[in-house]
Structure formats: structure tokens, C-alpha cells
Amino acid sequence: MHTGHPQSRWITRLEAVVDLASAAREVISRLPVAVKNCPADFDLVTQGETPTHCCLLLDGYLYRQKQGSDGRRQILSFYVPGDIPDLHSLHLGLMDHTLTSAGSAVVGFIPHEALQQAIASSPALNRIILREMLTDSSIAREWILNIGTRQALARVAHILCEIVVRLQVVDLARDMAFHWPVSQADMADACGISTVHANRVIQELRARNLVEWQGRKVTILDWNGLVTVADFAPGYLHLEHAGKRPRSV
Amino acid sequence: MHTGHPQSRWITRLEAVVDLASAAREVISRLPVAVKNCPADFDLVTQGETPTHCCLLLDGYLYRQKQGSDGRRQILSFYVPGDIPDLHSLHLGLMDHTLTSAGSAVVGFIPHEALQQAIASSPALNRIILREMLTDSSIAREWILNIGTRQALARVAHILCEIVVRLQVVDLARDMAFHWPVSQADMADACGISTVHANRVIQELRARNLVEWQGRKVTILDWNGLVTVADFAPGYLHLEHAGKRPRSV
DNA sequence: CGTAACCTTGACGTATATCAAGGCCAGTGG
DNA sequence: CCACTGGCCTTGATATACGTCAAGGTTACG
Numbered sequence: 001m002h003t004g005h006p007q008s009r010w011i012t013r014l015e016a017v018v019d020l021a022s023a024a025r026e027v028i029s030r031l032p033v034a035v036k037n038c039p040a041d042f043d044l045v046t047q048g049e050t051p052t053h054c055c056l057l058l059d060g061y062l063y064r065q066k067q068g069s070d071g072r073r074q075i076l077s078f079y080v081p082g083d084i085p086d087l088h089s090l091h092l093g094l095m096d097h098t099l100t101s102a103g104s105a106v107v108g109f110i111p112h113e114a115l116q117q118a119i120a121s122s123p124a125l126n127r128i129i130l131r132e133m134l135t136d137s138s139i140a141r142e143w144i145l146n147i148g149t150r151q152a153l154a155r156v157a158h159i160l161c162e163i164v165v166r167l168q169v170v171d172l173a174r175d176m177a178f179h180w181p182v183s184q185a186d187m188a189d190a191c192g193i194s195t196v197h198a199n200r201v202i203q204e205l206r207a208r209n210l211v212e213w214q215g216r217k218v219t220i221l222d223w224n225g226l227v228t229v230a231d232f233a234p235g236y237l238h239l240e241h242a243g244k245r246p247r248s249v
Numbered sequence: 250m251h252t253g254h255p256q257s258r259w260i261t262r263l264e265a266v267v268d269l270a271s272a273a274r275e276v277i278s279r280l281p282v283a284v285k286n287c288p289a290d291f292d293l294v295t296q297g298e299t300p301t302h303c304c305l306l307l308d309g310y311l312y313r314q315k316q317g318s319d320g321r322r323q324i325l326s327f328y329v330p331g332d333i334p335d336l337h338s339l340h341l342g343l344m345d346h347t348l349t350s351a352g353s354a355v356v357g358f359i360p361h362e363a364l365q366q367a368i369a370s371s372p373a374l375n376r377i378i379l380r381e382m383l384t385d386s387s388i389a390r391e392w393i394l395n396i397g398t399r400q401a402l403a404r405v406a407h408i409l410c411e412i413v414v415r416l417q418v419v420d421l422a423r424d425m426a427f428h429w430p431v432s433q434a435d436m437a438d439a440c441g442i443s444t445v446h447a448n449r450v451i452q453e454l455r456a457r458n459l460v461e462w463q464g465r466k467v468t469i470l471d472w473n474g475l476v477t478v479a480d481f482a483p484g485y486l487h488l489e490h491a492g493k494r495p496r497s498v
Numbered sequence: 499c500g501t502a503a504c505c506t507t508g509a510c511g512t513a514t515a516t517c518a519a520g521g522c523c524a525g526t527g528g
Numbered sequence: 529c530c531a532c533t534g535g536c537c538t539t540g541a542t543a544t545a546c547g548t549c550a551a552g553g554t555t556a557c558g
Contacts (some may be wrong), residue, residue, distance in 0.1 A: 009361050031362070068480045069480050073398075074398050076393050088387075091383055092387065094390075094487070096387050096390065134382065135341070137382070142345075144396060147397045147429070148441030149317050149319075149322075149323045183505090184505065191397075192397030194549085195504095195505090197545085200506090202532075231319065235345060236345045400513075443516075445514090446513085446514055448538065449514095464523095
């Protein structure tokens, strides 16, 4: 699946978001990264733990989840290759949620210590990491808006829009098609709706010729239509630096 | 309303959350703070702006809000005295949401430049600020769980629990009573429910003798009962350092 | 070829939205 | 001091998006 230098995916992503000084690129590529293959539905970090490393996602998808005491699960965000979903563990000891793989994934583990040192030695890297953490929290805010104000159809559409744009940054959604090993039940938990309703909503998206969704492959058939249904505005992703935008179909 | 050194409120709060080195306390108390009174419903920072200062809330409440294109408003979080809701503006230029006062408030403006310098000169302050930003994003994640998985009654109860705990950190909720200038319509927009339903839910909380809510004053009558209804677990607030916990009634 | 995970469908129930009206209170102007 | 006003809360009637239950169908995989 993923070949070559493990941090190259992260660098690709960063170059789309920030002006990556070659010095910072140096520092990043010298980080020790232990690559590991994860099976599907594997918990990389669990709520209540105190991690000692960060996870750089190299291939596949991860998601954050959190459960209330009644057992209902909420998915809090998805991650695409190039993301480091648990940067916050550098500063907040206890994990307040669980990080899980959606489908099988390839993850690079970077020890906190090494990352801390790299950050201390490179103000540019420090700024980059801050931006990454803050963008993550901006995405969480949009997720609140999504669940709090939009109907189920728009919620599902919105998540699809977000994923496509984020995948395009790392060039994983050519022709608006992408691998998506996330079940309808997972989508339901991400949107705060029931599995049955998620299914009906997805069928509606298909019926409107907005998306094709077969097995684990999703294709956006009508980007503008989907954006309209989703009420999607990509500003919250803070990609302004790159100017990379999804291509219309 | 608020008297004395403007940053003393922040220091009070920080002492409840981190082990505040006296050096950091020094740095903080030397920050230039321009104090300003805000009327109710005043937008301190608006979506799309590029702020040049941060807002230290000294008295009253602020909240973040964001609107979809259909005009439906979502409140993303509330802030209590001692909070700095827009620390992220130090690193993300464009505001992706609006910051508004709930009731009249007293705010101290700190120029980005001064704050950046202080952070650069004090690694302790740097860690503190990071913790503050990351706690904010942990709160956002719990907000997602709240809206995504819980029924309206629990949603409202949960927000009340969170506010009480956060107020107690700065000693503003003695005897489980606090000033709460947030209308039922605002609560509705915070919970992702309609105003009418918010009203009915609040009446239900009253009927169960969990809270008293008259005008702009809220009193928790049965903390344990409210926590149960809300499915509230304060870990996500990351107050572990203080050991400050709400007193039961 | 069997089994389990996942998707799909229908019938029915309910939490919550919407609409519309009325009530209460605080502040304002005469 | 009283009528007036606007904001907020309250209430009832009705509508609907979505949940739940239960069963059957499909697909992937060993």
C-alpha cells in the first residue's frame, strides 16, 4: 500500500496547508517513525490512557469515538493519510476519547520525546503543529454545527464533502472517487442518526444522482449538487494557503 | 463589577488547572490588558475577521456561534470568567466563527504581539496556553457527543453541569447558584433543539426538582440527580491537576 | 458452501419541530 | 401613575423527521 519514506505523506499534506520551509522538512524527515499495520476496527489509543507516542496515519482511515454511559457511540471525526490525530496527547495526558482504525490502516508511531525535541529545535515545526491541532478543533466545531442544525441528508452529505476535500489534499480522491471502508452504521454514529435512517439517507443521495456508493467505494457524481445539499463551505478546514480546491465534475 | 488586576481572574483559573510557576505568574501579570465593557449580545470577533488581539473574559459570559447558510444558528461553547476563547487566533488567521457576549460582560484585550513575546520568553506559559487551547477542543468533542447522542433533557442538563463546574473553578457558583443571562432561545441553539422544546425541557428539570431557574439566576437543587440525567463525567474538562470538584448539595 | 457482517425494506412509535396565540414582566413615555 | 411596548416565557394543537423493531436479502470471505 504505502511505500517510501513514512513521513512523506505528512509532508505532502503540510505543503498543501502551510509554506513548508526546507529546514522544517529536514527536521520532519529525521523523526523516528515506527511503521505498523493495523487490522480493521483496531483501537490505537483508548479513552483514559496516557499515550507516549503520536500516530501519523500513512494509509487508510482512522476515527475518533467517544461513548456515553448508555453505550451510544459518537464518532467525532475521521482522519485521512497525512493526519496526526493525537497531537494533543503531547500536552494533555489523559485521552478523553478513543482512536480507532476504519478498515485496515498503516500507522507510523512517533515517540513524544522525539517530537518534543523536534518542536523545540524548529520554530517552524512548532507553528505547523499548532496549526494542525487548531485546525482539528475547527473541524470539531463544524461537526457540532453539522449535527446540531442540519437534517440527516445534509449531515451525511457534509461529511462526504469534507472527506473528499481532505483526500484531495493528499491526492487520494482522483476523479472524485475514493476508497471508503466506513460502514453505514459508522456513518450513522458520526451523524448522530440511526443505522436504518443512515441507510435511507444514503439511498436518497443515490436516487438524486449525487453519489455512487457501492461496497467500499464512493464516487461523487455531482459535486456542486452535493455541496448545495450539504451546505458545505470549506473555510473551516483552513486550507487557504494551498489554494487547493476540489475540482468540479 | 470586576475590580483589581485584570489578569488575576485568569491566574485564579490557571491555578486550578495547572501548577503555576511563579515565573509564569510574573509574565502573565505583566501582560498589557485593555479592559472594556461590552453590552449584551455584542460581537467581539466576527466570522471571517483576522483578529490582532485575544480576549480575556473578566466578568460575564461569552459564547461562540456559527451559522449555516439557512440562517440556523448553533452555539458551540460558552465561556466563563478567566477563559480566553480566541487563543487559536494566534495561529489561525481567519476566524471560522463569531464570539459574542451573553449578557453584558467585561473583557480584557491582549495584543497578539505581547502574548507571543510572553510565550516565547516563558516555556511554562507556552505549555499553559497549549493546555488551554486543547482543553477547549476537548470540550468541543464532548459537545458533539452531547448533541449527537443524548435526548434534549440530558443535553440541557449536561450544559448546566459543565457551566457549574467551570464556574466553581473561579468561585462563581457558591451554593450551586449562579447568574445565567442566557435565554432559553440561546440554550436551544446550544443544544440543537427548538426554543419551544427547550422551554418544555427546562420545565421538566424544574418539575423534577433538579434546578431552579428564575429570570437570570439558576440554582442546582440536586447535583447528583442532574449529573445522572446529564450523563455528566467531568474528565473532559481536564481539571485533574486541581482536584477541585463540585460540592454535592 | 456456509456463515457472518452488512445492507435493505416495511410497519409502527415517538421525540421533537412548527405554528399560533396568549401571558408576564421590565422599561419607556406621556 | 398608567398605558404601551418589546422581549421573553408559556401553552396547546398539529405535523414530521427520525427511531425502533423485526425480517429478509446481499455480499464477502474462509
